[in-house]
Amino acid sequence: xxxxxxxxxxxxxxxxxxxxxxxxxxxxxxxxxxxxxxxxxxxxxxxxxxxxxxxxxxxxxxxxxxxxxxxxxxxxxxxxxxxxxxxxxxxxxxxxxxxxxxxxxxxxxxxxxxxxxxxxxxxxxxxxxxxxxxxxxxxxxxxxxxxxxxxxxxxxxxxxxxxxxxxxxxxxxxxxxxxxxxxxxxxxxxxxxxxxxxxxxxxxxxxxxxxxxxxxxxxxxxxxxxxxxxxxxxxxxxxxxxxxxxxxxxxxxxxxxxxxxxxxxxxxxxxxxxxxxxx
Amino acid sequence: xxxxxxxxxxxxxxxxxxxxxxxxxxxxxxxxxxxxxxxxxxxxxxxxxxxxxxxxxxxxxxxxxxxxxxxxxxxxxxxxxxxxxxxxxxxxxxxxxxxxxxxxxxxxxxxxxxxxxxxxxxxxxxxxxxxxxxxxxxxxxxx
Numbered sequence: 001x002x003x004x005x006x007x008x009x010x011x012x013x014x015x016x017x018x019x020x021x022x023x024x025x026x027x028x029x030x031x032x033x034x035x036x037x038x039x040x041x042x043x044x045x046x047x048x049x050x051x052x053x054x055x056x057x058x059x060x061x062x063x064x065x066x067x068x069x070x071x072x073x074x075x076x077x078x079x080x081x082x083x084x085x086x087x088x089x090x091x092x093x094x095x096x097x098x099x100x101x102x103x104x105x106x107x108x109x110x111x112x113x114x115x116x117x118x119x120x121x122x123x124x125x126x127x128x129x130x131x132x133x134x135x136x137x138x139x140x141x142x143x144x145x146x147x148x149x150x151x152x153x154x155x156x157x158x159x160x161x162x163x164x165x166x167x168x169x170x171x172x173x174x175x176x177x178x179x180x181x182x183x184x185x186x187x188x189x190x191x192x193x194x195x196x197x198x199x200x201x202x203x204x205x206x207x208x209x210x211x212x213x214x215x216x217x218x219x220x221x222x223x224x225x226x227x228x229x230x231x232x233x234x235x236x237x238x239x240x241x242x243x244x245x246x247x248x249x250x251x252x253x254x255x256x257x258x259x260x261x262x263x264x265x266x267x268x269x270x271x272x273x274x275x276x277x278x279x
Numbered sequence: 280x281x282x283x284x285x286x287x288x289x290x291x292x293x294x295x296x297x298x299x300x301x302x303x304x305x306x307x308x309x310x311x312x313x314x315x316x317x318x319x320x321x322x323x324x325x326x327x328x329x330x331x332x333x334x335x336x337x338x339x340x341x342x343x344x345x346x347x348x349x350x351x352x353x354x355x356x357x358x359x360x361x362x363x364x365x366x367x368x369x370x371x372x373x374x375x376x377x378x379x380x381x382x383x384x385x386x387x388x389x390x391x392x393x394x395x396x397x398x399x400x401x402x403x404x405x406x407x408x409x410x411x412x413x414x415x416x417x418x419x420x421x422x
Contacts, residue, residue, distance in 0.1 A: 026303065
């Protein structure tokens with residue numbers, strides 16, 4: 001009932017998805033059709049079913065939901081291992097992003113059993129009986145589990161995520177006290193996997209103009225940096241009904257962050273900074 | 280709109296890339312469910328405000344109109360609606376207080392988010408029950 005940290009897997013959820021039609025607000029080209037059912041190897045003893053979103057841009061067809069049967073005894077412990085097992089042994093066309101396989105690169109962010117997380121740090125044993133894997137929610141899909149992140153990275157660039165300073169460059173590094181440095185804790189660790197932005201209902205409805213939790217957390221990371229001197233201009237750029245204030249403190253972001261960070265709190269800090277400078 | 284196509288941008292016929300599902304597959308959580316509930320109860324309350332104005336107008340129009348209005352509220356369907364409005368009022372009130380606390384940048388640890396969320400639910404149930412118990416005790420049982 002009480003979730004202590006974001007790595008807690010939802011077990012006692014009353015519903016796996018909202019009770020709405022499958023095609024609610026879905027445009028024709030995004031409708032998901034029934035896909036293939038791939039059987040397990042004949043000698044497999046422990047089998048786990050994975051329903052996986054597939055989209056092949058070359059086929060000209062719609063996305064579909066394939067069911068794979070994974071031999072758990074022949075496969076590593078993580079969901080990413082299951083994806084590799086499928087790609088190596090069943091269907092080599094299954095496409096997904098991955099790099100570090102240890103939760104520091106953010107490439108394998110996807111929607112597993114209805115919430116966003118990294119496939120490399122989610123245990124297969126924590127997945128539902130019929131595990132479901134979709135790409136990050138609310139993204140244009142290039143192929144299978146690979147989302148097009150162009151838009152969210154453009155939003156990231158819009159907050160100018162670099163040090164802006166008027167003071168002449170010092171001979172050595174720009175110094176910070178330990179206290180000033182600690183202001184960045186909980187924000188600099190963001191790996192830009194976009195689990196939070198993709199899980200934010202406000203970003204689903206207003207993603208064109210609302211910057212979303214990942215980008216706003218980064219915005220606060222620069223606002224709270226003692227070496228940065230563009231605080232006023234940064235706040236000016238954010239003070240906008242859509243860019244910042246479409247955040248309605250739903251907090252799906254904080255619930256889903258695979259690094260245990262708190263985008264919801266970062267956004268509240270920005271809102272307070274705007275109020276306080278107007279005093 | 281983002282289109283498919285090759286990098287030279289002119290050889291493949293454009294077909295829009297599909298949008299991955301969002302609300303259709305995302306797991307309901309206390310965070311999102313209470314947010315929707317706050318929206319929905321806000322809507323119910325604004326409709327309830329219209330009802331309140333109609334009730335006051337009926338009272339101003341005279342005893343006959345008021346009597347019709349009272350019997351509409353007094354039957355079981357009216358009572359269910361009224362009960363729903365009371366619960367909506369308290370859920371929206373408690374949720375609003377939770378948002379005010381958040382605006383001071385307090386209570387953002389995941390544990391606090393869940394504790395305050397369930398507190399809002401429990402407080403709304405208790406306050407609704409208390410309000411009805413008191414009003415039935417004061418006004419008497421007229422059904």
